[in-house]
Amino acid sequence: MFPAGVLSLDDGLTPVALMCGDAAEGLDSLSYGTQEQLGILARLAYADLLQAAGRPTLLVFDDAVVHTDDARRDGIKRALLEATRRHQILVLTCHPAHWDDLGVKQRHLADLKAVSLEAR
Numbered sequence: 001m002f003p004a005g006v007l008s009l010d011d012g013l014t015p016v017a018l019m020c021g022d023a024a025e026g027l028d029s030l031s032y033g034t035q036e037q038l039g040i041l042a043r044l045a046y047a048d049l050l051q052a053a054g055r056p057t058l059l060v061f062d063d064a065v066v067h068t069d070d071a072r073r074d075g076i077k078r079a080l081l082e083a084t085r086r087h088q089i090l091v092l093t094c095h096p097a098h099w100d101d102l103g104v105k106q107r108h109l110a111d112l113k114a115v116s117l118e119a120r
Contacts (some may be wrong), residue, residue: 015042024049033067044083
């Protein structure tokens with residue numbers, strides 16, 4: 001996503017800045033879309049740390065890239081697809097057309113609720 005960038009974290013692993021060359025950009029000065037993308041990448045990295053510590057986790061993203069342009073959304077999708085080799089990921093969205101190329105059948109929550117009620 002940011003080939004020349006390095007994400008700076010504080011002691012609590014919270015992203016605080018994006019280093020591009022010698023310049024550091026505070027996260028609050030970045031566009032909301034860029035903040036979204038960095039948040040996703042940071043969560044993927046944190047999930048890798050948890051897995052390495054023997055604590056695998058489910059990642060849930062709820063319309064996580066609504067402020068992202070098409071090119072960067074494709075980059076995020078590549079990162080998510082690569083991460084599915086290591087993690088279980090659930091993507092919730094109100095924009096299913098943006099996610100129809102992930103290689104899995106989309107499920108609509110209304111359909112799942114109906115199936116759940118029928119099982120009772």
